[in-house]
Each structure stands twice: as structure tokens, then as C-alpha cells.
Amino acid sequence: MTSPSHQDRNDRRTLLLAIIAAGVVPGRTAAAHTLEPAPINGFELPEPKALQVASLHTHTGAPFSLRDLGGRWSLVFFGFTNCPDVCPTTLADLRRVRAAIGNANEAVPNRVLFVTIDPARDTDARLAEYVARFGPGVTAINGSASAIKVFADQFRVKYEIAANGKATKGGYLFDHTASVSLVGPDARLHAIFTLPLRVTAVADDVLRIHAKHRAGICPSISGRNETLSCTARTV
């Protein structure tokens, strides 16, 4: 099992352990035991995960690089335009999430990225028509099958043509991961929202994570800003 190693602890940790042992912090030595669950339906990564982008482009044909991935908050969904329900439903929900974020704080730039998992059928033109149905602020991402897979793998998103898909009217369907990933202005993966999306809750979470990110990740303690392990990142 995972067993915390003490070898790579730095001096700061040692110092704080000593403080705890001295009784400054009440309770047992294992301070982490009382951690609260993250207030999110899904998974908020303790440390945002770095991502890589290669050989992708948007539905307008413009190249889509790592720099393009950053710069604002992105709600990323992997799907396909022939998807009968979960894709359009989620994109519709994300439109409402964006509206809720905008109503709460217009200064939080955000967008939706719809990454196709079906580049064989989803042409740029088809993607442009598709994302236009879900209002402004939705960008489709396309590329070769291999480039999309490399991108999806980083999110641990999986997909494959459904075994019984060939019998459907539209040709085939995909089995696929259906969740929404939150990528920050730092082009890092911050959180996964599992379905169904609660619009207000997701918007609140985005705003909270945005505030945390802006503050350099560390929260305020006793009225002063701690800077321990704070690493405000930008691309």
C-alpha cells in the first residue's frame, strides 16, 4: 500500500511536525486524518496536472496549442456529434454553467471545449455547425485520431466504438468517458465534474477554484496569506 515516505520531506515539514508535537496543533499527530472531503461532485486534484497539446486545431482550422489551451478556464468535454443524448445534454448544461459564472463574476473568463473523439466523421465544418447550437463560447477541437487519443489519455478519458454500434441508424456509436474536465488559465487540469452537472454547484466550484488559483492556491490563515508551497502558475 501507499506508505508515506519520510525521506523526501523537507525541513519545513519537519519544523511543522515539531510544532504539532509541541501541542500547537491539537489532536493526533496525523493532521491529515481530519481533512474534509473536497466540496465537489467529482474530483478536485490536489495539485493541478500539467497537460501537453500537439497537432490539434479548432473547428475554424486554427492551430490549437498549449498556449491556446491556457489563458482562461475551460470546461472540456470529449464527445462526438452523432452522440444521441449525453453530449448535447452536457453541452446544454455547460451553456447554463457559463451563464451562471458570468452572472456571478464577469471577470472569470471561461469557455467550453468540445473535443471530438470521432474525427473520421466529425469534420471541421460539421463541428462548427454543431457547436454553434450551444451558443457562443464553445470551441470544438479536432485532429488526427492519434493526436486526439494522446490528448484524451492525459485526462484519462477513454472511448471506443460500441460493440453494437454498427447496427444503429447513424452508423456507430461510442462508449466513452462522460465527465467534464476543468482546465485552468495555467493550462493544467484542476478538476473533474461527474454527471449529472448541477449547474449552480459547478459554477460555484469554478468560481471557488478560480479564487483559489488567483490567490496562489494557498488559502488565507488567521488573516494572513500563507505562501508555503504556493505556486501560482501561468502559461
Added chain:
Amino acid sequence: MTTIRTGVALLAVAMLSACDSSNDSGPPLVAETFRNPPEVRSAGGELRTLLNVATGPVQVGGQTVTTTVYNGMYIPPVLRLRPGDTLFLDIDNRSSDPTNLHLHGLNVSPRINSDATVGDNIFVSVDPANRLSYRIAIPSTHNPGLYWYHTHLHMLAQRQVMGGLSGGLIIDGILDPLPQLQGLVERVMLLKDIQVTAQGTVPDDISPSSPSIRMVNGQVNPTLSIRPGETQFFRIANIGSDVYYRLRLDGHVFHEIARDGNRATQLTTRQEILIPPSSRAEVLVQAASPGSFALRAQAFNTGPAGDSYDATIIATLIAQGPPVTPITLPSVLPAVEDFRTLPIARQRTITFTESSDGNTFYIDSGNGAKQFDANVIDSTIVQGTVEEWTILNATQELHTFHIHQTDFQVTEINGVAQPFLGHQDNVNLPYQGQETPAPGQVKVIIDFRNPIIVGKFVYHCHILEHEDGGMMAVAEVVPPPTLAPLTMAGRFMKVMNQVVGPSDAERAARAEETLKAVQAGSYCRTEPAKPRVRVTRADRLAQSAPLQRPQLDRGNEGGAVAVR
């Protein structure tokens, strides 16, 4: 097969009885074969353990079975903790199927923790060759008692649990307030059954009525020794997939002290105890005069559309040795909160239904009968409240209602008010026509006040054939509007964890494991559920009169999950 084993057991009991009368000066003591399960115990406020999930040959019921188990053991270690402890548990999946974990009955968080460990969350999936770290913080106020853990992966749960992926969990301290009950011999009795094919494997398509080997701690009819007059503490859990146990102990009564990890309001003396799938009964047994006494699972039928289980002897109690003076059993137990005194914030009606062929299962939470869909919230509940649910069984077989993360109080069964005996997390639902022509009805009051249960979890039938067939629904407990999402204390502890917790590399690895499990749990498939061919059951239904199932003849009876 079962008949032969029962016969052998009876012969053994007869031989034991003969031994008892063979020597007037005091018969030699019969050797006890019963063994408590192995256990791992917390120390210093935490229990760190690993469960390897792997497929291989194990000895079960006297034969070799190739099946998937924890740590190579059909009966894995009992996890023994105390209130306030933290369970650190890793699942290392070396099998060929995905799996996950549920801490059955614990009132703990269903969420993913802020350090990327996972709470009691059944929406994640640990794929083959993957590993996942769980961290379960057990509140200091948690009820002591008998619980269990098991895999909870939808559509695989029945086969995985039957195959061996379940074990016991004890929160110590249930007898602490009762001085006269200190020092009793404790018997942890985990009831588990398995069906074995001719090839020595667990069937791919399990029909619960098929013969199974029913065991206690993986032992067929073990003998337990007790002195005449002695009181022992039997902690009995049904950790199998489908089978009901209606237990009777020849010549004895059960004094039930707790149900489903909840100490009762009073000691209740019973001739027999019904233990539906997932339920636990903790009882005191006072030995009678010397002799052998069979602990019997009596024949049981779950209804015209249900399953039948033959009678069998699951253990034998041998009262022997010098007698002792029976202790006086407590007449009063510590008080338990009566939920009927609390304001009811909302009433709901939850209806269990199934298809006319009895092979597809639904729950109607007020928005129509539907199969389980992890991406749909069926009941939204405000944390801090108490609700009354009326649960209807509109089928002709028994179901069991179980809800995660909390407990409830049964107030009414088929219109008859129930005495207040305590709380539970599982209740049997009488079938339509069992007592009245109307659907079976159970009213419960459910406690949603505990703030740590905020999040998404499920309620379902704990006959796992039915759960896998769709009889499961999603509840989400949402915080009241005024509750801050993360307290200052929580923020402080989060920083402390970053400082004194695992290294950056360990945190990153754990986060990656959890990311994989969350995404794997969000995987949507288009293929239909495996057809469940149950010829004997269909035959029974075909011979019975047509049933009134107004909402069942829908287009999705083929068992398809939502098409994505």
C-alpha cells in the same frame, strides 16, 4: 450437493451426541472447528491495509474454486477499528475485471477527499492493473457494531461478491456501556455462499435458487464450543450476494442486541432471526444443558416470482464442559434517539418494480420506474433534514431496501406500526400479495442530518442480482444554502496535509490513480445489460396469473443502459 453436505453434517452431529453420552465421568470435550475470521486491527488511531484483488484457486467448502478474492483469501481479514479512527485502504486490482469498494453501513463521507484519496464512493472504478487509495475517516461519534465491506461495481457486484469480494468490518465498543457483558466470547460469523460449476469456477450467470454452499467464515458446518450456562456474543453478518438466512438455534433463543451496526433500544428475545442479504444481527446466546444444537438456516422462499433456499445446518453449537452460572442479561440498554420525535422535512414514495419476466429491475423515485443510471440524481435531499420514505414493493418477490451513508428507523410495515427497537440500514420489503393484495409497504424515517454524508450515493435492493439488474437509484445530499463549502478548520488542515503529508511524488501518483478511477467510473456504455436467463423463474411466472404492473411495459425492458 447440498443434501449430501447436510447429511454429513447431521452424521457428525449425531457422532458428537454419542460422544456426550459415552462417559459418565465427564465426556471428552469435542474439539471446536469454528474459527473467527482473520483480522487486522487499528493502532494509534489508524488502520493501514492493502486488499489485493486477484483471481486464483482457493479452498472453499472443501473444494478448490478458481475465483477472485481479496489477498488470496475467500474470507479476507476483518477490519477492526474504533470510533474516531481513520482507515487507509488501498485496492490493488490484479484481476481481469474492474472493481471498487463500499464500506457497508458506515456513516462516512461518500466523496473524494481533498488529498485525492477516495471516501466511500461507489461511482469510481478500479480498472485491471490499477490501484486506488481510500481514506475513510470514521467519526468519533460513530456507532460501534458489525459492518462489512464489498465490491460495488454495478452489473458485476453479484458475481464478484459471491466469488469472494466481501469481508467483515467491526467498529469496536458496542458492549462497552454494559459491564455485565464484558469478557464474553465473541464469535464473528460471516455468512457467505458460493455456487461452483463443474469446472470449479463461479457461474457467469448466477441464479440465486441454484444450489450453493452456505458457510460460516468459509467453513461448512463448523462446531462451536460453549459451556452450559455460558453466554456468548454472536456477531452474524450476511455478506453473500443474494441469499436470505432465517436462522434458528435448536434448544436456544437469540437475544438480539444490535442490528446493522446499531445497538437496539432493548434486548429482544427471538426464536429465529431473519437476516436478509447485507443485514447483520448481533445476538447473545446462553447455552442450555449439555448437548449438540444445530444452527439452522431454515427453508426460505422469497415469493412466487422469487427464489427458494433449502434448509441447511450452517453450524453446530456444542454445550459441554463444566457448567457456569448464567449471567443476568441487561434489561435496559443505553437510549437511542427515536426519529419519530424529529420534524419530517419531506415525504417520498419509492417503488420497487420489475419486468413481467422478472429479469429486469427498476426503482421509481417519483419520476417513473427506471433502471440505475449513475448520471441521474433520483432523489435530492437537503443535509440537516430528516425524511419519511414510504417504500413500496410492487412485485411478487421480496426485495431488500438499503441506503448508503446513513441509517433509518422502520416505523410501519404493511400499515402496521412497528415498535421502536433501533435503527438499521437494511430492511426486508414484503412482496405484493404476501399479506395484502396491495404492494408491500414499509415506512422508514431516514436521518440526513450528518454533514459528512453530503455528496452522491445510492439506495438499492441488496439482492445483488436485482441491483445488477437495475434496481438501484442515486441520492444526493446537498448542503443547506448557508453552509460554507469548506470551513476555516478544513482549510487549515488542508495546508497541514500539504506540509506534513505524503511527498509531492506520492501525492501526484495518488492523484493520478484517483483520476483514472473517477474517469473509469464515468465511462458510459451503449451495449445492453447481459440478458438474465432464469428458466425456472420464467416458468413459474408463466404458470401464474398475469400481474398488474402498469409502468413496466416500457420500451427498455431489454435491459439497455442509457445510450450515449
